[in-house]
């Protein structure tokens with residue numbers, strides 16, 4: 164059973180860089196753990212800390228003004244390696260939503276499998292969201308998964324999500340629960 | 356209805372279809388390694404269930420392993436723990452493991468084909484994005500996350516939505532010194548690192564048909580680098596000849612029967628693709644990347660573009676950031692740029708054919724002063740073969756050594772890291788910031804281009820070197 168996803172109202176952290184790959188989200192040398200927890204400490208490690216482990220003041224996660232459960236990302240977020248650790252790290256750090264105009268495939272799947280909602284919006288909406296948060300970091304953003312809407316100030320956008328994945332997230336189910344219920348069918352398939 | 360090769364294989368593997376649920380896709384072959392599997396086994400333990408079909412999963416240790424003194428215990432505690440955890444999980448759950456020191460150990464995408472585990476018409480997954488490599492055999496092969504590894508272990512299926520289909524055709528004769536790596540770097544430079552997101556690609560055209568299996572694997576391997584879920588090539592005589600006689604391939608009559616089946620595995624004439632792209636092989640030269648994603652590539656003889664020359668102006672900020680990271684000037688030439696490291700390895704280019712190509716360039720020469728060269732074979736079998744052919748001696752005489760197999764500096768999880776600020780010309784597949792070590796700078800290129808740079812110490816057009824050394828026939 165995973166955490167159930169309901170409506171989220173939160174401020175957001177803007178990271179509008181394009182093509183952020185999973186090696187940036189969690190560098191390979193931090194993939195050595197054999198559990199799912201604790202990856203948040205090394206989220207964006209090489210952008211967050213210098214080689215002496217000192218926080219880099221320019222990086223948005225080190226800027227206390229920006230906080231919240233929503234990450235606003237640039238185009239093609241999560242490209243590269245299939246490491247699910249990227250989704251775990253974002254979740255472990257406290258994010259529950261990533262908004263972008265475009266996600267890489269495997270990352271999107273991994274996020275959905277871990278209670279992290281990837282929301283695709285069009286570029287215009289993304290830009291005005293970034294603009295609003297930059298202007299006022301206290302901007303509150305509401306994500307309503309049931310209604311499939313994301314809104315802030317007086318703007319709102321609908322987003323798509325596969326109905327099956329939506330019900331999984333709302334109910335805290337994962338794919339294995341469904342697959343396990345099909346075991347007899349799978350055995351039959353193997354025999355055929 | 357005419358069907359694509361992809362559809363034919365996909366449709367055959369759907370276990371059952373239920374309204375409102377994604378289709379469970381049956382998986383014929385599952386590969387696992389130490390980095391993306393421990394949490395999946397944990398999941399099984401928590402649920403109190405075993406592996407659904409042990410025969411279909413094969414494990415190896417590759418990502419984290421040292422490439423020197425592999426017979427000694429792994430020094431780094433966390434890496435050692437990860438490999439030990441894999442050992443324990445394989446033992447507890449009854450899965451075959453090709454561990455360090457085993458004659459079949461190696462990079463997961465090299466050993467599958469090498470052992471004949473990878474076959475046409477199969478569905479193949481692994482918790483690693485370069486699983487696309489296996490598509491070279493006419494299989495549907497793609498990378499998955501750890502939750503999906505758990506699904507496969509628990510049920511031999513995963514839930515998937517069908518991707519769109521794309522065909523990429525390449526026709527024409529390749530120029531001298533131009534390899535499969537150049538073809539794929541060229542395509543990615545044309546369509547960008549997200550140009551095929553949402554698609555599964557079939558490569559076709561006479562250029563592809565004339566390629567060896569090794570070369571086809573290099574191309575399919577990097578499909579993920581343009582965002583594609585995977586890439587595939589219809590099997591043909593080249594494929595069947597490669598598979599014949601391999602350890603886990605069918606033998607004798609069973610093999611002949613299989614070949615008849617495999618011959619049906621091609622896209623029907625008039626099959627509909629969601630997108631079709633065509634390229635002319637004569638336009639491709641030796642390629643190199645200059646930026647921090649694999650789409651940022653140029654012909655080695657061209658100059659780096661300027662921000663004004665970018666096709667999409669919205670990419671300007673990331674372009675500038677990327678060049679800054681690489682310490683390069685927009686509009687400048689890469690040819691002649693001094694390099695510090697040469698890495699020949701990874702699941703893209705560490706097969707025996709790649710090592711032979713490298714040997715053809717360095718034979719009788721010495722590496723440039725001050726350049727560090729690492730040759731890391733893709734598997735134990737590749738290493739042994741290279742030794743049998745005396746390639747190790749050629750490398751030694753040139754001043755570098757053939758190491759033991761593993762992923763090594765492709766992702767810098769073990770001690771093979773490129774130091775901060777240093778330039779590495781690499782035959783691997785990713786030039787992301789810090790991929791080969793924190794603050795490392797990567798130029799992706801073919802094994803020939805990497806070998807040429809090892810000799811000159813600079814970014815070099817291998818065709819210049821080939822003129823001098825009279826190597827004019829290299830296999831593609």
Ligand code: SF4
Pocket residue numbers: 417418462463464483485700701702703761762765766783784
């Ligand atoms: S060689 Fe590199 S790309 Fe290939 S499996 Fe290993 S880490 Fe991944």
